[in-house]
Amino acid sequence: MRAVKFDAYGTPDTLTQVDLPTPVPRADQVLIRVRATTVTSAECGMRQGKPDWGRVIIGLRRPRRGFRVLGLEFAGDIAAVGPAVRQLRVGERVFGFTGFGVGANAEYKCLSERASLTTMPGNVAYTDAAATVDGFTTAWHFLHDLANVQNGQKVLVIGASGSIGTYAIQLAKYLGAVVHGVCSGRNAKLVEELGADRVFDYTVEEFTTSGERYDAIFDVVGGSSFTRCRSVLTPRGCYLPTTNLAVNTLLAAATALIRGPRVRTRMSVDKHAALAALRELLIEDRLQIIIDRTYPLSKIAEAHRHVDSGHKVGNVVITIEDD
Known part of the structure; x- marks a missing residue:
């Protein structure tokens, strides 16, 4: 072969x-x-x-x-x-x-x-x-399983135009959230078409000074940090990183012991439930x-x-x- x-x-x-x-x-x-x-x-x-x-x-x-x-x-x-x-x-x-x-x-x-x-x-x-597989199932694991995103909450996706981010925007919208995205200006229109209610062009805008506060910040590219995002998370909000897992796993353990925003991440992901959800959405033609x-x-x-x-x-x- x-x-x-x-x-x-x-x-x-x-x-x-x-x-x-x-x-x-x-x-x-x-x-x-x-x-x-x-x-x-x-x-x-x-x-x-x-x-x-x-x-x-x-x-x-x-x-x-x-x-x-x-x-x-x-x-x-x-x-x-x-x-x-x-x-x-x-x-x-x-x-x-x-x-x-x-x-x-x-x-x-x-x-x-x-x-x-x-x-x-x-x-x-x-x-x-x-x-669809890795991008959607990763987004499902972080937004559905770890963050338990609910209808009416506000979610920010950093890296919204990538293979994970494009599904994260759609999934957060499917779960009923108000969704904002961070990407380059050339991809802003695409991210809006996927369902984002607001898009930050990271080359000219700073989401941490926008006055917005989020129940979940999903960083799929390592473009930020918990220290930087903490001030724009709600009191029970969570920072969800897919990179720098060694450091962020330690932060997840530490923030779980105190009140306030938390880091939530997990190195291993069970794909089976996410694949089942993905299959149903594909049957229903619900994903771009x-x-x-x-x-x-x-x-x-x-x-x-x-x-x-x-x-x-x-x-x-x-x-x-x-x-």
């Missing part, structure tokens, strides 16, 4: 297309013929060996063998099943998240049928399905899926360069067609 791997940390030039043996599903595993995957900022960080603490998991000097084929999100077809599989069948279309195993930058991927995957709605294309660019597998290095530039809007998708 075709796959893209990297054997050393570095630039996108470390990525090379190779031929690898097609995996065989064991026991409760299914073999997925991957039709579409994505390139995320998290994978670009893994390719560079960043953050430094991540090398404890991925590999200190070079990526461990299990991390050399990247790819977190996928959409495809069940090509074969193991003898203990009970829920999924050959030919079914599925989409989901590979988890720490990565590996979706390849024609085939084996996963347990109990992994973070589910059947695709019939009205959704492979490219669209792959582009923002795809910035689409590349074939052979051009994945170009996709990494685009994500590295910091200028992507929404998602960058990789298609894996038959030879």
Whole structure:
């Protein structure tokens, strides 16, 4: 099978297309013929060996063998099943998240049928399905599970035009919140179209001096900090960071012991409930899926360069067609 791997940390030039043996599903595993995957900022960080603490998991000097084929999100077809599989069948279309195993930058991927995957709605294309998984489920975990956003509350999304932010705006609106976003001026119109009631252009505006106060501030890009945001949170408000997790996990523990605004974060995310909610919203055609660019597998290095530039809007998708 075709796959893209990297054997050393570095630039996108470390990525090379190779031929690898097609995996065989064991026991409760299914073999997925991957039709579409994505390139995320998290994978670009893994390719560079960043953050430094991540090398404890991925590999200190070079990526461990299990991390050399990247790819977190996928959409495809069940090509074969193991003898203990009970829920999924050959030919079914599925989409989901590979988890720490990565590996979706390849024609085939084996996963347990109990992994973070589910059947695709019939009205959704492979490219669209792959582009929803990580962004939506992360937004769901932070806004629905951790912050418990309620109707009439006010939510701010920092990084509102990215792969997580575009879903966070829509989800917060779906939950009944008044939603503000922070992004560059060139993406402000898009964020408004996704449902934002107010958009701050971070190049010319400062949300901390706007006079607004928020029940939840969801920072998906590390563009702020709890210290900076505390003054614009309500007394029971929460700061929800997806980056700098080591520091913010300590802050979450500390702020849980005192009155006032809190930090809420969690390094591990259970994708199953979020995937179920995502599937229903896709069936109902309730989500706008923002795809910035689409590349074939052979051009994945170009996709990494685009994500590295910091200028992507929404998602960058990789298609894996038959030879």
